Amino acid sequence: MMKEQENIPTGKVERATRFVSAGIKVGGNYVKHYTKKLLDPSLTKEDLHEDNAKDIYNTLSNLKGSALKVAQMLSMDRGMLPTAYVDRFSLSQYSAPPLSGPLVVNTFNKTLGKSPQQLYDHFDMHACNAASIGQVHKAVKDGKKLAVKIQYPGVAGSVSSDLKIVKPFAIRLVGMKEVEMDKYFEEIESKLLEETDYKLEVRRSIELSESCSHIENLVFPKYYPELSSERIITMDWLEGKHLKEFIDTNPSQEIRNKIGQALWDFYHFQVHHLRKVHADPHPGNFLMRDDGTVGIFDFGCVKEIPEFFYENYFRLTNRDIYKDESKWKQIYTNLELIHPNDTEEDMQFFSGLFHKMVDLLTLPFTQEQFDFGDETYFKEIYAYTDYVSNLKEVRNSKVARGSRHSLYINRTYFGLYSILSDLKANVKTMFVPEVQL
Known part of the structure; x- marks a missing residue:
């Protein structure tokens, strides 16, 4: 089982400090790489990319939120990043380190006024997968298997500041100029802010899955607004x-x-x-x-x-x-x-x-x-x-x-x-x- 996180840095200064430390590690990786290259001129940049990808991903996966989401987006654009980054960042799609039980219970108490044990007949406190903005738990109610998605603390409030911090990484990795990044980061910010509004997501999920229900070979879960909040979504478990x-x-x-x-x-x-x-x-x-x-x-x-x-x-x-x-x-x-x-x-x-x-x-x-x-x-x-x-x-x-x-x-x-x-x-x-x- 993957090691669980007891807390997530939510303050701007603390989050920025973590980013800076990742930047220092990346700088050290460059020094290490070019020192090795003096001894072995045939050395390629693959090891450097692997070390950088690991250090950046480890920082982002512990911070969660928008920065990790941007890494996930970059990992989908093959040809945009070296393979080491694509392989490492694509982990953020469903295998970031999950949150510990007390943080999960706290989110329920704050947004639904009850603990998960009071709302479901059974609730597995260990997440079955964890991504960039939230993690998923298995639950059972009235004999039905459910998937419960819980948003990480501080994600909604840190979208704008995270994007400002991650922009230099993105510019360097993608090779895009700042004038281009500004235009597109506005679009990314507006979408990420929507993604942190789980009530909006439930409404859209119901609307779009109903609109597409006639398409052959597609299966959509049922959503439960009464067991959902701005930070929690409850839906049927899909196999x-x-x-x-x-x-x-x-x-x-x-x-x-x-x-x-x-x-x-x-x-x-x-x-x-x-x-x-x-x-x-x-x-x-x-x-x-x-x-x-x-x-x-x-x-x-x-x-x-x-x-x-x-x-x-x-x-x-x-x-x-x-x-x-x-x-x-x-x-x-x-x-x-x-x-x-x-x-x-x-x-x-x-x-x-x-x-x-x-x-x-x-x-x-x-x-x-x-x-x-x-x-x-x-x-x-x-x-x-x-x-x-x-x-x-x-x-x-x-x-x-x-x-x-x-x-x-x-x-x-x-x-x-x-x-x-x-x-x-x-x-x-x-x-x-x-x-x-």
């Missing part, structure tokens, strides 16, 4: 395996395709019919079963899609748009990919980069069926994103390229593609945009 554990059982191609299709249809329906979407598609939020069904929960991060953004974003799935230069230039301008004050040279350079990127990312939408098991497709995406991020024109750009709304929509599709890739699913993907060219 199933997380992605890696599920793949280790060597499921048949038919079952992989069935689950992949269910996930594709789930996201397709939300984006194109509801204009709001479960925007946190990491493997910790899905439970896969041997019969080809998939359990979906955690609607804490929901992105509402403005109509103007939707129309422009999905017009790019139609390749005919590129036959009319004035049309695609207007769409690129609307999506903030190119800017009115760009020089002609800038406009040509960046639009060329985005043409290729759009072609790659929209490829599944242009085919009747798409094989997400095609590794050459993903290698091409990762190679191209790596190439683009290292271009000096991109690194030295004075403006952030892309609407703030694209952050969570891109993240949603990258996350979905990543899961479908791991499943090696073959999925019916053809998409006909409702918007006019």
Whole structure:
């Protein structure tokens, strides 16, 4: 059993001090690495990345909250971080150190006025998994198995200050300029603040699971508002395996395709019919079963899609748009990919980069069926994103390229593609945009 935490630093100064100590360790790792490299010039940066990832993750996992959530988000963007960071940060999806019993009981007493023992027939004081913002406990009431999610103390109050502290780490790790980070961190902050409001999450969970209940092979838990509060959510316990554990059982191609299709249809329906979407598609939020069904929960991060953004974003799935230069230039301008004050040279350079990127990312939408098991497709995406991020024109750009709304929509599709890739699913993907060219 993982060692439990007796407390979490909630004050700004204490949290900042922990971050600084992590920074000092990272600095020491660099010194250690370059000293070794003097003795062995063939040494690569893999050990350095591994040491840094371990030290940063250990600090973040004990602090919990927004900083750990950002690490989790970065771990989903393959090609953005060295593998050591991706492997280590992805642990935050469901295996951060859990909180001890007294802190759990305190949250119940404060927000529901009763202890867990008074509310449930049985409540397991040891968390069965722990992530960035909360941890999950098993419970039983009236013969029903329940999952009870409890938010860590101080998470809601430390979102803004945590993001200010973690920003320099993110800038260094991702190689993004501060002007870009500011624009996107505002969007991240607004979403993280929503994620800490568990009453909002329960309302959205009920609304979206009911709206998507007609989609084949999806299973949603029932939620219990009377056993929930702003820091606690009670729902049915879902059986199933997380992605890696599920793949280790060597499921048949038919079952992989069935689950992949269910996930594709789930996201397709939300984006194109509801204009709001479960925007946190990491493997910790899905439970896969041997019969080809998939359990979906955690609607804490929901992105509402403005109509103007939707129309422009999905017009790019139609390749005919590129036959009319004035049309695609207007769409690129609307999506903030190119800017009115760009020089002609800038406009040509960046639009060329985005043409290729759009072609790659929209490829599944242009085919009747798409094989997400095609590794050459993903290698091409990762190679191209790596190439683009290292271009000096991109690194030295004075403006952030892309609407703030694209952050969570891109993240949603990258996350979905990543899961479908791991499943090696073959999925019916053809998409006909409702918007006019």
